[in-house]
Amino acid sequence: MGPTLLPLYAQVKAQLIERIQSGEWKPGELIPNEFDLAKALGVSQGTVRKALGEMTAEKLLLRRQGRGTFVAEHTPESMLFRFFNFYDEDGVHVSPETIWVRSRSGAAKPKERLKLWLEGGERVVRISRLRGYGGRPFAYEEICVSEALFPGLADGEIPNTLYDHFQHNYGVTVTGGDEKLTAVAAQEQQAAHLDVEVGSPLLQLNRQTFSLDGRPIEWRVSLCALGDVHYLVRLG
Amino acid sequence: MGPTLLPLYAQVKAQLIERIQSGEWKPGELIPNEFDLAKALGVSQGTVRKALGEMTAEKLLLRRQGRGTFVAEHTPESMLFRFFNFYDEDGVHVSPETIWVRSRSGAAKPKERLKLWLEGGERVVRISRLRGYGGRPFAYEEICVSEALFPGLADGEIPNTLYDHFQHNYGVTVTGGDEKLTAVAAQEQQAAHLDVEVGSPLLQLNRQTFSLDGRPIEWRVSLCALGDVHYLVRLG
Protein backbone atom coordinates (compact mmCIF):
# COMPACT_ATOMS: atom_id res chain seq x y z
CA MET A 1 0.00 0.00 0.00
CA GLY A 2 1.30 3.47 -0.92
CA PRO A 3 1.07 6.31 1.54
CA THR A 4 -2.32 7.86 2.18
CA LEU A 5 -2.18 11.33 0.66
CA LEU A 6 -5.51 12.67 1.86
CA PRO A 7 -7.27 12.32 5.21
CA LEU A 8 -9.96 9.68 5.22
CA TYR A 9 -12.84 12.17 5.33
CA ALA A 10 -11.42 13.93 2.25
CA GLN A 11 -11.28 10.62 0.37
CA VAL A 12 -14.87 9.97 1.37
CA LYS A 13 -15.83 13.44 0.19
CA ALA A 14 -14.11 12.89 -3.17
CA GLN A 15 -16.02 9.64 -3.64
CA LEU A 16 -19.34 11.30 -2.84
CA ILE A 17 -18.59 14.19 -5.22
CA GLU A 18 -17.77 11.63 -7.91
CA ARG A 19 -21.20 10.07 -7.44
CA ILE A 20 -22.82 13.45 -8.03
CA GLN A 21 -20.63 14.30 -10.99
CA SER A 22 -21.25 10.95 -12.68
CA GLY A 23 -24.99 11.42 -12.40
CA GLU A 24 -25.45 8.43 -10.09
CA TRP A 25 -27.01 10.87 -7.62
CA LYS A 26 -29.15 13.46 -9.37
CA PRO A 27 -30.10 16.99 -8.26
CA GLY A 28 -32.87 16.98 -5.65
CA GLU A 29 -32.38 13.28 -4.88
CA LEU A 30 -32.29 11.86 -1.36
CA ILE A 31 -28.99 10.11 -0.61
CA PRO A 32 -28.41 7.36 2.02
CA ASN A 33 -28.12 8.37 5.66
CA GLU A 34 -24.84 8.71 7.54
CA PHE A 35 -24.97 5.26 9.06
CA ASP A 36 -25.58 3.43 5.77
CA LEU A 37 -22.90 5.43 3.96
CA ALA A 38 -20.43 4.71 6.76
CA LYS A 39 -21.16 0.99 6.64
CA ALA A 40 -20.89 0.88 2.84
CA LEU A 41 -17.59 2.79 2.81
CA GLY A 42 -16.09 0.96 5.78
CA VAL A 43 -15.53 4.08 7.91
CA SER A 44 -17.15 5.48 11.01
CA GLN A 45 -20.24 7.67 11.04
CA GLY A 46 -18.25 10.67 12.27
CA THR A 47 -15.94 10.52 9.26
CA VAL A 48 -18.85 10.50 6.83
CA ARG A 49 -20.36 13.33 8.84
CA LYS A 50 -17.30 15.53 8.34
CA ALA A 51 -17.36 14.93 4.57
CA LEU A 52 -21.10 15.67 4.35
CA GLY A 53 -20.61 18.80 6.45
CA GLU A 54 -18.00 20.23 4.09
CA MET A 55 -20.12 19.42 1.05
CA THR A 56 -23.08 21.15 2.69
CA ALA A 57 -20.94 24.24 3.31
CA GLU A 58 -19.98 24.20 -0.38
CA LYS A 59 -23.69 24.00 -1.29
CA LEU A 60 -23.33 20.63 -2.98
CA LEU A 61 -25.73 19.06 -0.48
CA LEU A 62 -28.72 20.17 1.53
CA ARG A 63 -29.31 18.57 4.92
CA ARG A 64 -32.56 18.85 6.83
CA GLN A 65 -33.07 17.50 10.30
CA GLY A 66 -35.68 14.79 10.37
CA ARG A 67 -35.78 14.57 6.55
CA GLY A 68 -32.42 13.50 5.20
CA THR A 69 -29.58 14.64 2.94
CA PHE A 70 -30.32 15.80 -0.60
CA VAL A 71 -28.20 16.66 -3.63
CA ALA A 72 -28.46 20.43 -4.04
CA GLU A 73 -30.84 21.35 -6.84
CA HIS A 74 -30.30 24.58 -8.73
CA THR A 75 -33.34 26.75 -9.31
CA PRO A 76 -33.65 30.16 -10.99
CA GLU A 77 -34.20 31.71 -7.57
CA SER A 78 -31.26 30.02 -5.81
CA MET A 79 -28.88 30.79 -8.66
CA LEU A 80 -29.87 34.45 -8.82
CA PHE A 81 -29.40 34.69 -5.05
CA ARG A 82 -25.93 33.17 -5.24
CA PHE A 83 -24.59 34.74 -8.42
CA PHE A 84 -26.49 37.97 -9.05
CA ASN A 85 -25.38 40.34 -6.31
CA PHE A 86 -27.56 43.35 -7.06
CA TYR A 87 -29.87 44.99 -4.51
CA ASP A 88 -32.06 48.07 -4.65
CA GLU A 89 -31.86 51.04 -2.31
CA ASP A 90 -34.05 49.30 0.27
CA GLY A 91 -31.78 46.27 0.31
CA VAL A 92 -34.24 44.11 -1.65
CA HIS A 93 -32.64 41.65 -4.06
CA VAL A 94 -32.99 42.50 -7.75
CA SER A 95 -34.45 39.85 -10.07
CA PRO A 96 -33.75 40.63 -13.70
CA GLU A 97 -35.85 39.59 -16.68
CA THR A 98 -34.67 38.91 -20.21
CA ILE A 99 -35.64 41.62 -22.73
CA TRP A 100 -34.06 39.92 -25.70
CA VAL A 101 -31.49 37.21 -26.30
CA ARG A 102 -29.56 35.86 -29.28
CA SER A 103 -27.30 32.82 -29.50
CA ARG A 104 -24.88 31.69 -32.20
CA SER A 105 -22.13 29.13 -32.45
CA GLY A 106 -18.72 29.81 -33.97
CA ALA A 107 -15.03 29.04 -33.89
CA ALA A 108 -13.32 29.95 -30.62
CA LYS A 109 -11.19 33.08 -30.67
CA PRO A 110 -7.80 33.13 -28.90
CA LYS A 111 -9.10 34.92 -25.79
CA GLU A 112 -12.03 32.51 -25.55
CA ARG A 113 -9.70 29.51 -25.91
CA LEU A 114 -7.64 30.87 -23.04
CA LYS A 115 -10.58 31.55 -20.74
CA LEU A 116 -12.29 28.20 -21.41
CA TRP A 117 -9.12 26.04 -21.57
CA LEU A 118 -9.91 24.95 -25.13
CA GLU A 119 -7.29 23.19 -27.22
CA GLY A 120 -7.40 23.54 -30.97
CA GLY A 121 -10.30 24.17 -33.32
CA GLU A 122 -13.13 23.72 -30.83
CA ARG A 123 -16.30 25.68 -31.27
CA VAL A 124 -18.09 27.89 -28.77
CA VAL A 125 -21.62 29.15 -28.23
CA ARG A 126 -21.93 32.91 -27.81
CA ILE A 127 -24.99 34.39 -26.17
CA SER A 128 -25.78 38.09 -26.30
CA ARG A 129 -28.67 39.41 -24.31
CA LEU A 130 -30.23 42.43 -22.70
CA ARG A 131 -31.66 42.06 -19.22
CA GLY A 132 -34.00 44.51 -17.59
CA TYR A 133 -35.30 45.43 -14.17
CA GLY A 134 -38.21 47.61 -13.14
CA GLY A 135 -39.20 48.10 -16.76
CA ARG A 136 -35.82 49.52 -17.78
CA PRO A 137 -32.77 47.95 -19.48
CA PHE A 138 -30.27 46.98 -16.79
CA ALA A 139 -27.44 44.89 -18.22
CA TYR A 140 -26.06 44.00 -21.63
CA GLU A 141 -24.23 40.67 -21.53
CA GLU A 142 -22.02 38.59 -23.78
CA ILE A 143 -21.56 35.00 -22.65
CA CYS A 144 -19.29 32.34 -24.11
CA VAL A 145 -19.29 28.58 -23.38
CA SER A 146 -17.80 25.50 -25.04
CA GLU A 147 -20.15 23.96 -27.60
CA ALA A 148 -18.76 20.50 -26.80
CA LEU A 149 -19.97 20.89 -23.20
CA PHE A 150 -23.38 22.25 -24.23
CA PRO A 151 -24.33 20.69 -27.58
CA GLY A 152 -27.38 22.26 -29.15
CA LEU A 153 -27.45 25.15 -26.73
CA ALA A 154 -27.27 27.66 -29.57
CA ASP A 155 -30.31 26.13 -31.27
CA GLY A 156 -32.69 25.89 -28.33
CA GLU A 157 -34.39 28.57 -26.32
CA ILE A 158 -32.11 30.44 -23.88
CA PRO A 159 -33.74 30.77 -20.44
CA ASN A 160 -33.34 33.81 -18.21
CA THR A 161 -31.15 31.89 -15.77
CA LEU A 162 -28.49 29.68 -17.31
CA TYR A 163 -26.97 27.73 -14.41
CA ASP A 164 -30.06 25.75 -13.44
CA HIS A 165 -30.53 25.02 -17.15
CA PHE A 166 -26.92 23.77 -17.33
CA GLN A 167 -27.47 21.50 -14.34
CA HIS A 168 -30.78 19.97 -15.40
CA ASN A 169 -30.22 19.68 -19.15
CA TYR A 170 -26.46 19.11 -19.42
CA GLY A 171 -25.51 17.70 -16.00
CA VAL A 172 -23.03 20.54 -15.46
CA THR A 173 -23.00 22.04 -11.96
CA VAL A 174 -21.59 25.55 -11.50
CA THR A 175 -19.87 25.67 -8.11
CA GLY A 176 -18.23 29.09 -8.12
CA GLY A 177 -16.25 31.65 -10.02
CA ASP A 178 -14.37 34.91 -10.12
CA GLU A 179 -15.93 38.25 -10.95
CA LYS A 180 -13.77 41.26 -11.80
CA LEU A 181 -15.49 44.62 -11.45
CA THR A 182 -14.52 47.89 -13.12
CA ALA A 183 -16.22 51.19 -13.90
CA VAL A 184 -16.30 52.15 -17.57
CA ALA A 185 -17.86 54.83 -19.76
CA ALA A 186 -20.70 53.72 -22.04
CA GLN A 187 -19.72 53.45 -25.69
CA GLU A 188 -22.15 54.25 -28.46
CA GLN A 189 -23.61 50.77 -29.06
CA GLN A 190 -23.75 49.95 -25.35
CA ALA A 191 -25.44 53.27 -24.60
CA ALA A 192 -28.09 52.51 -27.21
CA HIS A 193 -28.79 49.08 -25.74
CA LEU A 194 -29.01 50.37 -22.19
CA ASP A 195 -30.86 53.59 -23.05
CA VAL A 196 -28.28 55.86 -21.42
CA GLU A 197 -26.12 58.64 -22.80
CA VAL A 198 -22.74 57.91 -24.32
CA GLY A 199 -20.09 58.32 -21.63
CA SER A 200 -22.40 57.38 -18.74
CA PRO A 201 -20.65 55.39 -16.00
CA LEU A 202 -21.37 51.66 -16.20
CA LEU A 203 -20.37 48.80 -13.93
CA GLN A 204 -18.54 46.16 -15.96
CA LEU A 205 -18.38 42.59 -14.65
CA ASN A 206 -15.93 40.08 -16.13
CA ARG A 207 -16.98 36.68 -14.88
CA GLN A 208 -15.42 33.24 -15.18
CA THR A 209 -17.28 30.32 -13.61
CA PHE A 210 -16.07 26.84 -12.71
CA SER A 211 -17.51 23.35 -12.53
CA LEU A 212 -17.46 20.64 -9.86
CA ASP A 213 -14.18 19.34 -11.29
CA GLY A 214 -12.58 22.80 -11.28
CA ARG A 215 -12.66 23.34 -15.05
CA PRO A 216 -13.93 26.63 -16.50
CA ILE A 217 -17.48 26.59 -17.82
CA GLU A 218 -18.31 30.09 -18.89
CA TRP A 219 -16.75 33.41 -19.77
CA ARG A 220 -19.04 36.41 -19.43
CA VAL A 221 -18.86 40.19 -19.72
CA SER A 222 -21.76 42.24 -18.33
CA LEU A 223 -22.27 45.99 -18.66
CA CYS A 224 -24.69 47.34 -16.08
CA ALA A 225 -26.53 50.66 -15.96
CA LEU A 226 -27.18 50.71 -12.25
CA GLY A 227 -29.67 53.47 -11.52
CA ASP A 228 -30.59 53.15 -7.85
CA VAL A 229 -29.23 49.62 -7.70
CA HIS A 230 -25.88 48.57 -6.22
CA TYR A 231 -23.63 45.51 -6.23
CA LEU A 232 -23.34 44.10 -2.71
CA VAL A 233 -20.23 42.43 -1.31
CA ARG A 234 -20.16 40.82 2.11
CA LEU A 235 -16.76 41.43 3.68
CA GLY A 236 -15.10 39.28 6.30
CA MET B 1 -32.93 25.54 35.60
CA GLY B 2 -34.40 27.38 32.57
CA PRO B 3 -34.33 25.84 29.12
CA THR B 4 -31.03 25.73 27.26
CA LEU B 5 -31.44 28.10 24.34
CA LEU B 6 -28.14 27.47 22.57
CA PRO B 7 -26.23 24.24 21.93
CA LEU B 8 -23.40 23.68 24.36
CA TYR B 9 -20.66 24.39 21.81
CA ALA B 10 -22.31 27.73 20.98
CA GLN B 11 -22.33 28.66 24.66
CA VAL B 12 -18.66 27.74 24.89
CA LYS B 13 -17.97 29.83 21.80
CA ALA B 14 -19.78 32.82 23.28
CA GLN B 15 -17.72 32.54 26.46
CA LEU B 16 -14.47 32.39 24.51
CA ILE B 17 -15.46 35.40 22.38
CA GLU B 18 -16.26 37.27 25.58
CA ARG B 19 -12.73 36.61 26.83
CA ILE B 20 -11.31 38.14 23.66
CA GLN B 21 -13.67 41.08 23.69
CA SER B 22 -12.95 41.89 27.34
CA GLY B 23 -9.24 41.94 26.66
CA GLU B 24 -8.50 38.96 28.92
CA TRP B 25 -6.97 37.30 25.84
CA LYS B 26 -5.06 39.79 23.72
CA PRO B 27 -4.26 39.67 19.98
CA GLY B 28 -1.41 37.30 19.21
CA GLU B 29 -1.66 35.56 22.57
CA LEU B 30 -1.53 31.79 23.04
CA ILE B 31 -4.68 30.44 24.67
CA PRO B 32 -5.01 27.17 26.64
CA ASN B 33 -5.21 23.90 24.74
CA GLU B 34 -8.42 22.01 24.06
CA PHE B 35 -8.04 19.65 26.98
CA ASP B 36 -7.47 22.37 29.59
CA LEU B 37 -10.32 24.49 28.25
CA ALA B 38 -12.65 21.48 28.30
CA LYS B 39 -11.71 20.66 31.90
CA ALA B 40 -12.12 24.29 33.00
CA LEU B 41 -15.51 24.64 31.30
CA GLY B 42 -16.80 21.21 32.35
CA VAL B 43 -17.45 19.94 28.81
CA SER B 44 -15.78 17.41 26.57
CA GLN B 45 -12.82 18.11 24.33
CA GLY B 46 -14.90 17.62 21.18
CA THR B 47 -17.33 20.33 22.22
CA VAL B 48 -14.52 22.82 22.78
CA ARG B 49 -13.08 21.73 19.44
CA LYS B 50 -16.27 22.60 17.59
CA ALA B 51 -16.33 26.07 19.16
CA LEU B 52 -12.66 26.68 18.33
CA GLY B 53 -13.22 25.45 14.78
CA GLU B 54 -16.00 27.95 14.13
CA MET B 55 -13.98 30.77 15.61
CA THR B 56 -11.05 29.81 13.39
CA ALA B 57 -13.33 29.90 10.33
CA GLU B 58 -14.43 33.39 11.38
CA LYS B 59 -10.77 34.42 11.66
CA LEU B 60 -11.01 35.16 15.37
CA LEU B 61 -8.42 32.47 16.14
CA LEU B 62 -5.41 30.98 14.43
CA ARG B 63 -4.61 27.31 15.04
CA ARG B 64 -1.30 25.73 14.15
CA GLN B 65 -0.59 22.05 14.56
CA GLY B 66 2.17 21.45 17.05
CA ARG B 67 2.12 25.09 18.22
CA GLY B 68 -1.22 25.90 19.75
CA THR B 69 -4.20 28.23 19.36
CA PHE B 70 -3.66 31.99 19.12
CA VAL B 71 -5.95 35.01 19.18
CA ALA B 72 -5.91 36.40 15.62
CA GLU B 73 -3.71 39.47 15.39
CA HIS B 74 -4.49 42.10 12.77
CA THR B 75 -1.59 43.38 10.69
CA PRO B 76 -1.56 45.91 7.84
CA GLU B 77 -0.95 43.05 5.40
CA SER B 78 -3.71 40.76 6.70
CA MET B 79 -6.24 43.58 6.81
CA LEU B 80 -5.46 44.75 3.27
CA PHE B 81 -5.79 41.17 2.07
CA ARG B 82 -9.19 40.76 3.74
CA PHE B 83 -10.75 44.16 3.13
CA PHE B 84 -9.05 45.70 0.09
CA ASN B 85 -10.18 43.63 -2.88
CA PHE B 86 -8.20 45.27 -5.67
CA TYR B 87 -5.89 43.38 -8.02
CA ASP B 88 -3.87 44.44 -11.06
CA GLU B 89 -4.13 42.95 -14.54
CA ASP B 90 -1.73 40.14 -13.62
CA GLY B 91 -3.82 39.17 -10.60
CA VAL B 92 -1.36 40.65 -8.11
CA HIS B 93 -2.91 42.22 -5.04
CA VAL B 94 -2.77 46.01 -4.88
CA SER B 95 -1.26 47.62 -1.79
CA PRO B 96 -2.16 51.29 -1.54
CA GLU B 97 -0.15 54.02 0.15
CA THR B 98 -1.43 57.18 1.80
CA ILE B 99 -0.72 60.35 -0.19
CA TRP B 100 -2.33 62.69 2.30
CA VAL B 101 -4.76 62.40 5.18
CA ARG B 102 -6.73 64.82 7.35
CA SER B 103 -8.82 64.11 10.44
CA ARG B 104 -11.29 66.27 12.35
CA SER B 105 -13.91 65.70 14.99
CA GLY B 106 -17.40 67.14 14.90
CA ALA B 107 -21.06 66.66 15.78
CA ALA B 108 -22.68 63.65 14.11
CA LYS B 109 -24.99 64.44 11.21
CA PRO B 110 -28.29 62.55 10.83
CA LYS B 111 -26.96 60.09 8.23
CA GLU B 112 -23.89 59.37 10.35
CA ARG B 113 -26.05 58.81 13.42
CA LEU B 114 -28.07 56.29 11.45
CA LYS B 115 -25.08 54.41 10.05
CA LEU B 116 -23.21 54.26 13.38
CA TRP B 117 -26.26 53.69 15.65
CA LEU B 118 -25.55 56.86 17.61
CA GLU B 119 -28.16 58.25 20.00
CA GLY B 120 -28.24 61.98 20.67
CA GLY B 121 -25.49 64.56 20.57
CA GLU B 122 -22.53 62.21 20.19
CA ARG B 123 -19.49 63.31 18.26
CA VAL B 124 -17.73 61.58 15.39
CA VAL B 125 -14.25 61.61 13.89
CA ARG B 126 -14.13 62.21 10.14
CA ILE B 127 -11.10 61.18 8.14
CA SER B 128 -10.50 62.33 4.58
CA ARG B 129 -7.62 60.92 2.66
CA LEU B 130 -6.16 60.24 -0.75
CA ARG B 131 -4.57 56.88 -1.37
CA GLY B 132 -2.27 56.09 -4.26
CA TYR B 133 -0.92 53.09 -6.09
CA GLY B 134 1.91 52.82 -8.61
CA GLY B 135 2.72 56.50 -8.19
CA ARG B 136 -0.78 57.67 -9.13
CA PRO B 137 -3.78 58.72 -7.03
CA PHE B 138 -6.13 55.76 -6.70
CA ALA B 139 -8.90 56.41 -4.18
CA TYR B 140 -10.37 59.38 -2.37
CA GLU B 141 -11.99 58.31 0.89
CA GLU B 142 -14.19 59.81 3.58
CA ILE B 143 -14.39 57.76 6.76
CA CYS B 144 -16.56 58.34 9.81
CA VAL B 145 -16.34 56.65 13.25
CA SER B 146 -17.72 57.34 16.71
CA GLU B 147 -15.40 59.55 18.77
CA ALA B 148 -16.53 57.79 21.96
CA LEU B 149 -15.20 54.50 20.57
CA PHE B 150 -11.94 56.04 19.40
CA PRO B 151 -11.04 58.91 21.76
CA GLY B 152 -8.13 61.00 20.55
CA LEU B 153 -8.15 59.44 17.10
CA ALA B 154 -8.56 62.82 15.42
CA ASP B 155 -5.53 64.23 17.24
CA GLY B 156 -3.02 61.44 16.58
CA GLU B 157 -1.40 60.33 13.39
CA ILE B 158 -3.66 58.32 11.04
CA PRO B 159 -1.91 55.18 9.73
CA ASN B 160 -2.39 53.80 6.22
CA THR B 161 -4.35 50.82 7.53
CA LEU B 162 -6.94 51.59 10.18
CA TYR B 163 -8.22 48.21 11.37
CA ASP B 164 -4.99 46.92 12.89
CA HIS B 165 -4.66 50.33 14.55
CA PHE B 166 -8.18 49.98 15.95
CA GLN B 167 -7.37 46.54 17.34
CA HIS B 168 -4.04 47.35 18.95
CA ASN B 169 -4.74 50.85 20.24
CA TYR B 170 -8.46 50.75 21.01
CA GLY B 171 -9.19 47.05 21.52
CA VAL B 172 -11.81 47.12 18.74
CA THR B 173 -11.78 44.14 16.36
CA VAL B 174 -13.37 44.53 12.93
CA THR B 175 -14.94 41.22 11.99
CA GLY B 176 -16.75 42.02 8.75
CA GLY B 177 -18.96 44.42 6.88
CA ASP B 178 -21.01 45.28 3.84
CA GLU B 179 -19.68 47.04 0.77
CA LYS B 180 -22.05 48.51 -1.80
CA LEU B 181 -20.52 49.16 -5.21
CA THR B 182 -21.74 51.56 -7.87
CA ALA B 183 -20.26 53.27 -10.93
CA VAL B 184 -20.40 57.08 -10.88
CA ALA B 185 -19.09 59.98 -12.96
CA ALA B 186 -16.29 62.03 -11.40
CA GLN B 187 -17.41 65.42 -10.13
CA GLU B 188 -15.14 68.44 -10.25
CA GLN B 189 -13.51 68.20 -6.84
CA GLN B 190 -13.15 64.41 -7.02
CA ALA B 191 -11.62 64.64 -10.49
CA ALA B 192 -9.06 67.11 -9.17
CA HIS B 193 -8.10 64.83 -6.29
CA LEU B 194 -7.79 61.76 -8.48
CA ASP B 195 -6.17 63.54 -11.44
CA VAL B 196 -8.81 62.42 -13.95
CA GLU B 197 -11.19 64.36 -16.17
CA VAL B 198 -14.58 65.45 -14.94
CA GLY B 199 -17.13 62.81 -15.92
CA SER B 200 -14.66 59.90 -15.88
CA PRO B 201 -16.15 56.67 -14.61
CA LEU B 202 -15.24 55.91 -11.00
CA LEU B 203 -15.99 52.91 -8.80
CA GLN B 204 -17.75 54.07 -5.64
CA LEU B 205 -17.65 51.87 -2.53
CA ASN B 206 -20.01 52.49 0.38
CA ARG B 207 -18.72 50.46 3.29
CA GLN B 208 -20.10 49.76 6.74
CA THR B 209 -18.02 47.58 9.07
CA PHE B 210 -18.97 45.74 12.23
CA SER B 211 -17.35 44.74 15.49
CA LEU B 212 -17.13 41.45 17.40
CA ASP B 213 -20.37 42.32 19.18
CA GLY B 214 -22.17 43.13 15.92
CA ARG B 215 -22.28 46.89 16.39
CA PRO B 216 -21.28 49.21 13.54
CA ILE B 217 -17.79 50.69 13.77
CA GLU B 218 -17.19 52.68 10.63
CA TRP B 219 -18.99 54.31 7.73
CA ARG B 220 -16.84 54.90 4.66
CA VAL B 221 -17.25 56.15 1.10
CA SER B 222 -14.42 55.51 -1.36
CA LEU B 223 -14.13 56.84 -4.91
CA CYS B 224 -11.67 54.85 -7.00
CA ALA B 225 -10.02 55.71 -10.32
CA LEU B 226 -9.21 52.17 -11.37
CA GLY B 227 -6.85 52.35 -14.34
CA ASP B 228 -5.77 48.76 -15.03
CA VAL B 229 -6.90 47.62 -11.61
CA HIS B 230 -10.13 45.74 -10.84
CA TYR B 231 -12.20 44.82 -7.81
CA LEU B 232 -12.26 41.04 -7.37
CA VAL B 233 -15.21 39.09 -5.99
CA ARG B 234 -15.05 35.37 -5.36
CA LEU B 235 -18.41 33.83 -6.21
CA GLY B 236 -19.81 30.64 -4.77
Added chain:
DNA sequence: CAGTGGTCTAGACCACCGT
Protein backbone atom coordinates in the same frame (compact mmCIF):
# COMPACT_ATOMS: atom_id res chain seq x y z
C1' DC C 1 11.21 14.20 23.43
C1' DA C 2 6.83 16.23 25.29
C1' DG C 3 3.04 19.00 23.86
C1' DT C 4 -0.06 20.60 20.46
C1' DG C 5 -3.75 20.38 17.01
C1' DG C 6 -5.83 16.99 13.40
C1' DT C 7 -8.09 12.69 12.53
C1' DC C 8 -10.85 8.69 13.54
C1' DT C 9 -13.70 5.74 16.16
C1' DA C 10 -17.91 4.00 18.87
C1' DG C 11 -21.57 5.01 21.10
C1' DA C 12 -25.37 7.79 23.51
C1' DC C 13 -28.96 11.02 23.56
C1' DC C 14 -31.73 15.04 21.68
C1' DA C 15 -34.67 17.67 18.24
C1' DC C 16 -37.21 17.46 14.34
C1' DC C 17 -40.00 15.35 10.64
C1' DG C 18 -43.38 12.66 8.33
C1' DT C 19 -46.83 9.05 8.79
Added chain:
DNA sequence: CGGTGGTCTAGACCACTGT
Protein backbone atom coordinates in the same frame (compact mmCIF):
# COMPACT_ATOMS: atom_id res chain seq x y z
C1' DC D 1 -43.99 6.27 16.16
C1' DG D 2 -39.57 5.23 13.50
C1' DG D 3 -36.05 7.53 10.96
C1' DT D 4 -33.26 11.41 10.18
C1' DG D 5 -29.69 14.88 11.17
C1' DG D 6 -27.60 17.55 15.33
C1' DT D 7 -25.14 17.37 19.58
C1' DC D 8 -22.12 15.49 23.05
C1' DT D 9 -19.00 12.35 25.14
C1' DA D 10 -14.60 9.52 25.90
C1' DG D 11 -10.97 7.83 24.17
C1' DA D 12 -7.21 6.42 20.71
C1' DC D 13 -3.77 7.41 17.46
C1' DC D 14 -1.30 10.43 13.91
C1' DA D 15 1.36 14.64 12.28
C1' DC D 16 3.63 18.54 13.31
C1' DT D 17 6.39 21.79 16.24
C1' DG D 18 10.00 23.41 19.20
C1' DT D 19 13.60 22.21 22.57
